[in-house]
Amino acid sequence: MGLASDLWIVSSPSAQHAEPIVLDLWQGGRSDPNELKSINISGQPMLFFTAGFPSSGREPGRAIGNRASIIRDVIRNASGSEPREYTALNGWVYFFLNETSSSTGVLWRTDGTDQSTERVTYIYRNDDSRASWLTSIGGRLFFAATRDNPNNVELWSSNGEPGTANAAVLTQNINIFGGSFPENLQGQTLDGVDYLFFSADDGLNASPGEESPDRELFIKNVTTNTAAQKFNLKTTGGSNPRFFTRFQDRCYFIAENDNGLQLFSSNGATVQVVALPEDVQIVKYLTISFLSCPALSVEARPVVSGNYLFFVAQDPIHGTELWKFDGQVASLVTDINQGASPTNPHFLSDVNGTLYFAAATDAEGVDLYKSDGTQVEPLGISPTGPASSRFTSLTQVNGRLYFFKSDEGNCSRGELWYSDSNGDTRKFYDFNQVGATKFGQITVVGPDFYFVAEGFGNRVEPGGNLTPGNFGNELWYVRAEVCPSVTLAYTANADTVHFLCRSQGLVEPIHTFNPRLPDTPCPGDTCYRSNNPALSIHPRVGFINTNTTPPGTYEISYQYSDRNCVDTLSIQTTVILVDVPDPQINGPDALCAGAVAVYQTTEPPDGAPYRYLYNWKVSGGTIIGGQGTSQITAQWGHVIDSTEYVQVDIQVEGSPCRAETPLPDEPGSKAVRLTPQPRAVITSDNGGLGSLCVGIPYRYRSEQPFNPLNRYTWLVEGSTFTEIAPNEIEIVWTTPGQGSIRLIEALESPTAFCADTSEAISLQILESPGPITTNDRFVCNPPHTIRLQVQANDAALYRWYAGPTDTSPVQETSTGIWAVE
Structure with a gap:
């Protein structure tokens, strides 16, 4: 028998995306898409958007994959209906549009087809309903609108069914003096109860926006359909709550109380302030300055990532920095820009539990960072020095962060980049090396994503061919995972760790390519490589020769390419060649029957990343301890002179490879001569x-x-x-x-x-008694005393008999003397 060897295979494939293509909605012009919204209809993810179409104006559009088209020409002229605020409810997409110049803010719905696109209801017939903030919660639509005059905007709701009494109804007249102007409508489900959070002003001189003098928090229990409750968070003036965010089954938001901007939380019935360290103030808006580019005004919206709610706050010591809240305690993540100078973290974005954001330092300007809540790591994309880059549209797509990057000196042009979980950050598309203008609105739809930009690219034609050119501000499409992802194994099982037995000799690789075979499975003649030349592997087909490969750890890389991939793809595989030697058993080989003995065998090398499994067998005896380990205790039986055996099989845990079961007198089997054990009685x-x-x-x-x-x-x-x-x-x-x-x-x-x-x-x-002596052996009448005596023995008891046939003594003495008359 030879050695049994195992190969451990650990795979780490990479994923790619196809090159963006232009969905040129207005050939020769510019469609200027906006209102991009991903909505799933009957299991099909779709993109709904508003764009300008030739001869139709701005109308609702729909995209599935690389096919984009107008849904319906609502106003059959070049002006368009300007649809907005696409919102999903019960398999429909609801939105507001303008039917005529005098009848605006009408509620419509669609399932993505022309024939099913219809009006739900007029809200303010022949006038402007000023409908906005459309949202859905608890099976209903909520929005702000008016029916009688522009200054009477209140909270409305709809069941979404055309021609019904509840197609559009006033839910609550919050301001009896006029309109309350509800804003920031956000539905939240907390502990199984549906709530609608929003801001409104129920006082005099109410108006839209944060300038309204008494804009406060309102919460409506949608499940019980009770009136919205007002929470006065600030004694004088409005608290202006915004950014309603669900975290740990509570709703968090930023608002102002008498002590300034604070982080609040609510369970739907009550509201509490999140305790912050002294002199720490929440930041609601940020202004990001650049050396030569225009400043950016951005919202400092809290974001949930991993186990934390991240937000931006400032204090006199650290300036404006990134903070976190774990549900109990709020704390600074780290002082990125040391000292009181602000870092101004902005565009906070979650990517599978890792927070990405842009921030500025005095030395390096604006750069991208990522954090798990315990530390912050710069991605190092911006040029070294204070000259900054601008990062916008930070969006998670299939575990990657996609974003647009534009540099100082060329602020109006941006390139599409990505960063993945392995720290690979690179340019994804540069629009023919000159960048794009009017870029942004990255929107994820299923595994794919869309964005809007004006620049050089390839337009998809009806037959699927691509035509290069410069295009106006249009919709772009990126197909995810079009490049094959690969797995590499050397066994048929689906585990992440694979084993090979050395007795197999040549073993070929097992590949899976999803969704298809790459365009070039092996560029050139070398697509399999190892960091150690001792690994015997065929460079083109990947066969491993286990017989000629010594034990050790090897890194294998497999490379392939595809015409649509950004770069040549590669997969890294770790191979550990493990020797399982023939078992050698140590212990006594000659024993007396009935004896107890200990037997030991081979153990894995120190530090080995695997374990042995042991199966012991004992003939003519019993294992009384240690089965499954490298050492057992055996009790031998009481047998007539014989030869018995101790045997052991060794297997690498999780592997089919093992040292073969030996026959008697072969390695792995120990003969034990049992000698009968005498018993001296x-x-x-x-x-x-x-x-x-x-x-x-x-x-x-x-x-x-x-x-x-x-x-x-x-x-x-x-x-x-x-x-x-x-x-x-x-x-x-x-x-x-x-x-x-x-x-x-x-x-x-x-x-x-x-x-x-x-x-x-x-x-x-x-001692035995001595002979009897007497003073007279013959006795005559008259009476006579006879004295009989033997040698005295203090330990003896003497029984005296009167006749030769008597069986019972007539007297017992202890002195050896008997006198009888």
Whole structure:
């Protein structure tokens, strides 16, 4: 038998996206798409948007993959209906549009097809309803609108069903003096209850926007359909709540109280302030300055990422920095720009539990950063020095961050970049090396994404061909995962760790390509490489020769290319060649029957990233401990002279590879010679045990039958003995007192010496009585006293008999003297 060897395979494939293509909605012009919204209709993710179409004006559009078109020409002229605020409810997409110049803010719906696109209801017929802030929660639509005059905007709702009484109804007249102008409508489900959060002003002189004098928080319980409750967070003036964000089953938002801007939380029924360290103020808006580019005014919207709610705050010591809240305590993440100078973190974006954001330092200007909440790491994209880059449209797409980057000196042009979880940050598309203008609005739809830009690219034609050119401000499409993702294995199982047995010899790689085979599976003649030339691998087909590869750890890279991929794709694989040697068993190989012994075998090398599994077998005995480990304790049975075996199989955990089960006398099997164990027990057939008399012969022998192979050694104290046979002796005790006998019974074989010693038998040796003496042997009448006497023995009891046939003594004495008259 040879060595059994295992290969461990660890794969880390990469994913790619196709090159963006232009969906040229207005060929020769510019469609200026906006209102991009991803909505799933009957299991099909779609993009809904508003764009200008030739001869139709700005109308609702729909895109599925690389096919984009107008849904319906609502106003059949070049002016367009200007649809807006696409919102999903019950398999429909709802939106507001303008039917005529005098009838604006009409509620419509569509499922993405022309024939099913219809009006739900007029809100303010033949006038402007000023409908806005459309949102859905609890199976209903909510929005702000008016029916009678422009200054009476209130909270409305709809069941979404055309021609019904509840197609558009006033939900609550919050301001009796005029309109309350509800804004920032946001539905939240907290602890199973649906709530609508929004801001409104129920006082005099109410107006749209944060300038309204008493704009406060309102919360409506949609589940119970009760009136919205007002929360006065600020004594004088409005608190202007914004950025309603769900975190740990509570709604968090930024608003102002008498102490300034604060972070608040609500369960829908009550509102609390999140405690911040002293002198720390929440930041609601930011202005980002650049050396030569126009400043950016951005919202400082809190974002949930991983286990934290991240937000922007400022204090006199650290300036404006990134903060976090874990549900209990709010704390600074780190002082990125050391000292009181502001970092101004902006465009906070979550990517699978990692927060990405842009921030500025005095030394390096604006750059991109990422954080897990415990530390902050710069991506190092901007040029070194204070000259900054601008980063916009930070968006997660399939675990990657996509964004637009524009540099100082060319502020109006941007390039599309990405950064992945492995730290790979690179340019994705540069629009023919000159960048794009009017770029932004990255919107994820299923696995794909869309964006809007004006620049050089390839337009998709109806037949699928691509036409290059410069295009106006149009919709662009990026197909995700078009480049094949690959897995590499050397066994058929789906585990991340794979094993090969060395006895397999040549083993070919097993690849899976999803969704298809790449355009070039092996560029050139070398697509398999290793960091160690000792690995015997074929560079073109990937065969591994396990017989000629020594044990060790190897890195294998496999490279392939595809015409639509950004770069040549590669996969890294770790291969660990593991030797499983033939088992060697250490332990006694010659024992007496009934003995207990310990046996050990091979263990993995120190630091090995695997474990051995052990299966022990013992013939003629019992495993009493250690099964499954490298050491067992065995109890051998009481058998007649025989040869038994200890065997062990070794397997690498999780692997089919093992050291083969050996036959007796082969490696992995240990022969054990068992010698019968004698049992030394002394018996006596004529009362030779206990108290004995001097001068009487006693016989002693071994209780077991005579075995000519055994050696018998008699140990007698207090007398000599005569050997009748090796297992039998005779003793005549000659001296009163104490005596003892022991027997050692031994069996010596060529492989073992087995012996047993009996327990020592203690004996009491007594002196026999002497002859009787008398003063008169003949007795005559008249009466006469007769005195009989024997040699006295203090330990003896004397029984005296009157006649030769008497069986019962007439007297017992202890002095050895009997006097009878």
